Amino acid sequence: MITFLLRRAFYLILTLFVVSIAIFAMSEIAPGNIAINSLGNTITPAQESSFNAQNGLDQPAVTRYIRWMIGSDWRAAGLIGHPVRQIYEPDLNRWSWWGALPDGTLFQNYTDDGENMIRVERLADGSTRDVPLGPEVWKTDAEGYPVFWGVDREGRAAMWVRGDDNEAWTLGKSTWRSSKGAPRAYIPLQKGLLRGDPGVSFFTRRPVAETLVPRLMNTLLLAGIAFVVVMPLALALGMLAGLNEGRILDRILSISSLVATATPEFASGVFLILIFSTWLKWLPGAVVVSSDTAIFERPQMLVLPIVTLTLIELGYVLRITRASMVEVMRTNYIRTATLKGLPQWRIVTKHALRNALMAPITVIILHVNWLIGGIVVVETLFGYPGLGRYVMEAALFKDVFAIEAATMVLVVIAVGTQLFADLIYTYLNPRIRYT
């Protein structure tokens, strides 16, 4: 049994690895480049190359994949000679990277002339002071150039070359600014996806995780309620239909579940809005909230999205359960149970139930993929501030780190539930537990 689960877990990790490469590759091969997509097509070639260098986009794909997965801070720390640290600056309402001296002082660097390096030290109250550094900071690199690795004012690891009069463009609040004495090379600092930092959005200039987490919570709430409503109901009704195979109750349940599951969420959502919002005026037809974290302001707003999501899943799970139950009731061991003279309720609860649950459980959980599709549609239709709408918007705006991160989160959820399904399956099936 342990072997079985380990094997499954191993395959799932392998799957996740392949998926992460696939996601990365797909955003790679997308036509158009990130700079133009993010900054508009009015930028000059010089601005574009500065942007690419500063964001690591000039690096080979493998390097960028590694940075995306496991971060770049450890590599940068090695070059700088000091650890780097990410802190939150409340006054500026942003996260930024600093180098850390052995005594704990945080610093960044800049130079105006390519000769005299300045160290900006951050004081306890958030203010800074400039400390000029001597010429001894320049170290000769492998190719014989005198270089200095530090953290620039934007919070990137950067390499300056002594006497270099490099010009670079940086994007300020809204305007491009040119500066002299800029670094020659950059390593954008990030902790990497595996360490919970999927990078900074090129659009909002904010860490992706910051928006993603509350959105994810909202979606989990929506899907969770739907799941809790659907599962017991669908399993019970499916069993009921399966036990009454061919009778009128089965017919009604089968046909209505087919209709429910075959109707796209946006269609059933429209019907529900028309009936309950426009016509009966019982429930609001959209989710309007002041912020992403305030979905409980009016709980009745959640009803229609949940019902829409429930309908399609209910139908699907019901049909699978019914089919499984019908099959189990035709098996020889049910015949044995009947001819042992057991009462019908005992046959159903003791002999049929567990077998009938075994087959659908994996299929149902695989359906989580489908549920995610439903979530995107439902969130879009009702304006619900969840992960589905987030990924949708990220895709429309080609916000690379946001798409990648949101997709990975959704895939991890999908794959994680599969492992969960395997656990349940193992529990239900003694043929795997005792081999």
Next chain:
Amino acid sequence: MAVIEQPATLSAPARPSVWGKVTAVLALLGRSRVAIAGLILVGFWVVMASFADDCIIRPACWMGDSEAVSTPWLARYSPFEQFRGRNLEGPSADHWLGTDRNGRDLWARIVHGSRIILVLAPISVLIALAIGGTLGLIAGYFGGQIDEVLMRVLDALMAFPQILLYLIIIAALGPSAVNVVLAITIAGAPGIARLVRSLTLDIKTRDYVAAAQTRGESPWYIMFVEILPNARGPIIIDAMLRVGYAVFAIGTLGFLGLGLPPPSPDWGSIVNAGRKFIQAGHPWDALWASLSIASLVVGLNLLADGLSEELGRYR
């Protein structure tokens, strides 16, 4: 079940003609009320799509020639014609289903929308069938390392929520009919491959496959001549369900704004455009397009359901 021991009945005419097969299938369908209901729904839309305008009798039109020169038949109007001053109207004798915000006739747009969906959905399923079917046959028949590698890749693709696949592909390549087909093909092929693989694993243990191997037949002959024809039943039923999913998916893409670019009368896009007017008291765009898509998907599902039930019963 051992209860019913009946010897095989010796009957049926010798070589069944194609017509005989067609009637046999129809007779089979006729037994199931579910299948008949499905056939009526699907048939309705097939007729609408075929005779929306005179396109069916002008080969130039099939090649995607401008529809502006078409003469409307069942659609009554062109789906692009804008009636000035008649935007956002409810159903009337002139405009059976009403008009949209640009004053275009909704009936014409819905009827023409069925054509788009009934062309794109089967095409994407056929391509997915060709790719997935071949991969499934190869994985199932050869087994071993090939199977292992293929299945890992396909598992990874299936672990991917389909909607994300659509989003990423369309976001990367832009919305167009070709990309919609591409997205649905990529999303559908792994499932088909899995089904065909499991059927192949079953069928390849049959003695007639061993007999072919002992004749020294090539693997390709065995896969496509000995195995594939015997897997057709489940594949056809699955394909029918998949056309339903494809319609579903095309609608969803349209709804998310990733379908065919405007002014194409794509059902999903009509819902998307129309939902803004629901609260304003003009639910017609969203309602009709939603009903259409729901009826078509339900029809396809009913058909597949009825067929598989009847086939299962008389196997």
Next chain:
Amino acid sequence: MTTSPGKMNEPVVRVQNLAIAYETHSGDVNAVRDVSFEIHRGETLGLVGESGCGKSTVAYGLVNYLGRNGKIVHGEIIFQGESLVGRSPEELRKLRGDQIAMVYQDPMTSLNPVLRVGQQMTEVLTVHRGISVDEARTRCVEMLRRVYMPDPEAVMGRYPHQISGGQQQRVVIAMALLNNPALLVMDEPTTALDVTVEAAVLDLVADLRRDFDTAILFISHNLGVVARVSSRVGVMYAGEMVEQAPVREIFAHPRHPYTQGLMRCVPRLGADKAGSVLYPIRGRVPAPDRLPPGCVFEPRCDYATEHCRQERPALRQISNRHMVSCLRAEHIRASEWQPTEDIIPLMPAADAAEPETILNVDGLRTYYKQSSGSPLDLIGLGKKRYVRAVDGVSFTIPQGKTLGVVGESGCGKSTLIKTLIGLEPMTGGAAQFLGFDLEKKASKRDMGLIRELQMVFQNPDATMNPSYSVGTQIERPLRRFKVVPPNQIHAEVVRLLRAVKLDEHYYDRRPRQLSGGEKQRVGIARAFAGRPDLVLCDEPVSALDVSVQAAVLNLLLEIQREQGTTMIFIAHDLSVVRFFSDYVAVMYLGQIVEIGPAEAIYAPPYHPYTESLLAAVPIPDPSVAQQHIRLEGSVPSPLNPPSGCRFHTRCPRRQLLPDGGAICEREVPPMQDAGDGHQIHCHIPLETLHDLEPVVQIAA
């Protein structure tokens, strides 16, 4: 059991004119008509007949478990003096599992895979007797012990998949006996089991009948099995009971032409093709919806007259306790029967000079890799384990002769011929055929070799591709091997069809329109299309009814004689192998334990394993005395075969050696030559083996 004294002579169950029908699309189909019988306490009624004759329908009719579309349309079932027909479901439920219990064909699927054996057994008692679970457990353990289950307490805590097939059937039987039922219905209880396990289960059934005084309805298609356990036998044909008599009487003096036909179909143990002939029954069982108007057997009967065509005979008593439904029963003498001209008796083959060897197999090994199931496997570091399916097999076959291979399932006989034909890769050893090396897989072999080496398969339903017509499938090898010029292919197919006794109308037929025997004939035509020199037959008749089996065996013999084909013939039925083969090899756990001329194998000296197999064979003749030798335990895993002699863990003859056969565990047994190519691999000296009593006393 509370049976009132007045009813002591009453039968436990009396069935009168029972008729059962199934509702189908084209109306009701009568599966069983006018069946009457009674079973007394301590009596076993054996019900025989070929598939589709309604045996199982009768059994399930008794407990009114006929599915949603089945119904009793006529007749009476009196159980312990009360009618069962028309009882409420609740009343029936209380009888089932209490007064009437059942044992089924496939024990694996009859037990619930997710419940422990103990749970499944105790509930029979707790539901019907209302006793506590603890008390029920005690009684279940007792009952398991009663059916000779080793380690019953442990078995109670196991799941069905954790015990062997024979043990599963013991569990099902024990479960049926828990409430000491008045009637026990057994539906082909040993069909899914190996012959040695079958013998043990049949012994058990006989013991239980004696000890529990139960009335048993025992259903089987196997005349030998029925002969061993029954006190009375009923023969069913096309939904009717055609003959019923005490077991010795019916086997000694069968009166119905169908019963007589059945007996002529099966080879007696010890009979061979040179000295005896099998006579198949012509035609086939009619479908229940197209029965002939008169006697149901009339179209296939050699004695039929116009009278038989018009009048349906009733079951009538013709002598003491012997009942038959034949209008002409008094006029039929089985001994005076002459085969009609369409059944051609086979001429014994003329013994030519010593033929040359066509196939030479030397030390052949076929191993399957199996993962050890450890987590290390995931990264390819797990220890590789091998299933030694065939492990060092050597033999030769002379041209034109047949080698029969016997052994229990899992002994490697199928793997052996699959390796020879190139379906499985050879792990080691060598095999030479007509100067070709058989090392490569079929896909890499020379076309000339492929053509000379063909195979006939076991399962008639899988031997033909359902998608293509009969003609297309026979054409394929003709085209591929370029047997005849393309313009003669059609004529050649028709010739082949005729050769397998099918006419040319079959050319366009689809497999689903053919019966099992016809499919098997087409499979034979296909295998012989390229006129191969060596044909490997993998249980070609095991899945067929006995009357069809005889016809197919005759056909194979005839073609073999015409074409001088050499054959390897696998079967689990020792009588059939004896009849069909010139040489016989007995396999156990991947090795040949004994090989030699067929007649030598079936008489001492034999290998102890051969002896046990022969002792287990059910013989369709209750007058034959058979020694009682039973094997203990089950076949060990071929992953890790026992050391020394592989049979030492189960050998009933080990004590013949000093130290109780300690040498058997240590050393691989030597090959002992008993002369005439008869080889026995055993530590026991030939002389000792020679002095063993013959297992079967075959009447001259």
